Amino acid sequence: QQQVKQSPQSLIVQKGGISIINCAYENTAFDYFPWYQQFPGKGPALLIAIRPDVSEKKEGRFTISFNKSAKQFSLHIMDSQPGDSATYFCAASSPGGYGNKLVFGAGTILRVKS
Amino acid sequence: EPEVTQTPSHQVTQMGQEVILRCVPISNHLYFYWYRQILGQKVEFLVSFYNNEISEKSEIFDDQFSVERPDGSNFTLKIRSTKLEDSAMYFCASNTRSSQPQHFGDGTRLSIL
Numbered sequence: 001q002q003q004v005k006q007s008p009q010s011l012i013v014q015k016g017g018i019s020i021i022n023c024a025y026e027n028t029a030f031d032y033f034p035w036y037q038q039f040p041g042k043g044p045a046l047l048i049a050i051r052p053d054v055s056e057k058k059e060g061r062f063t064i065s066f067n068k069s070a071k072q073f074s075l076h077i078m079d080s081q082p083g084d085s086a087t088y089f090c091a092a093s094s095p096g097g098y099g100n101k102l103v104f105g106a107g108t109i110l111r112v113k114s
Numbered sequence: 115e116p117e118v119t120q121t122p123s124h125q126v127t128q129m130g131q132e133v134i135l136r137c138v139p140i141s142n143h144l145y146f147y148w149y150r151q152i153l154g155q156k157v158e159f160l161v162s163f164y165n166n167e168i169s170e171k172s173e174i175f176d177d178q179f180s181v182e183r184p185d186g187s188n189f190t191l192k193i194r195s196t197k198l199e200d201s202a203m204y205f206c207a208s209n210t211r212s213s214q215p216q217h218f219g220d221g222t223r224l225s226i227l
Contacts, residue, residue: 032213034215034216036218041220042220042221043118043120043205043218043219043220043221044157044205044218045218046215046216046217049215089156089157091157095212095213100145100162100212100213100216101147101159101162101170101172102147102149102157102159102216103159104156104157104158105156106155106156107156
């Protein structure tokens with residue numbers, strides 16, 4: 001029940017196209033859903049995050065769509081660029097306690113072809 | 115922009131030896147975390163730390179692991195007797211409050227021979 005399932009495992013998109021990565025969860029106690037971007041040799045960097053009280057959040061070319069009833073959320077990268085080529089991780093955490101551990105999805109390797 | 119700093123970037127150790135991984139969290143952050151990522155796999159939570167105490171730990175974080183905040187700036191992860199399967203990237207993270215985004219360092223690659 002603590003798992004976050006992420007798909008696809010890898011994705012190839014043409015420059016200018018839309019990249020879509022999906023995640024699903026079971027634990028209804030999760031209340032924070034961040035997306036992290038990771039380049040080779042670097043740590044995960046927070047890209048965008050959402051809480052379940054909104055269905056969509058947009059920051060520049062990046063949008064999170066959230067479906068609370070389906071327990072699914074997705075990342076959309078509009079006008080994908082070669083510089084977006086990286087590994088993307090969705091994650092989730094639940095409130096309470098001292099520190100909120102993040103449960104990560106398995107990651108999606110995105111390659112944007114120029 | 116302030117960042118989480120980890121040292122060393124790469125540590126090579128013989129199996130059975132002790133290793134200490136070091137982290138300097140962002141200065142006004144109060145919550146600290148260690149995660150690990152085995153090559154090609156997802157990032158896994160190890161432990162969270164607040165107010166000089168472990169607040170939560172995973173099944174991975176057994177008696178061979180310990181964490182410490184020896185002074186006002188450093189946060190360390192010690193593995194007492196390393197095993198081959200401890201080979202991974204270890205990431206330190208921190209945040210100001212538990213509800214705020216976690217900021218990650220660039221990790222220490224630990225290679226056990």
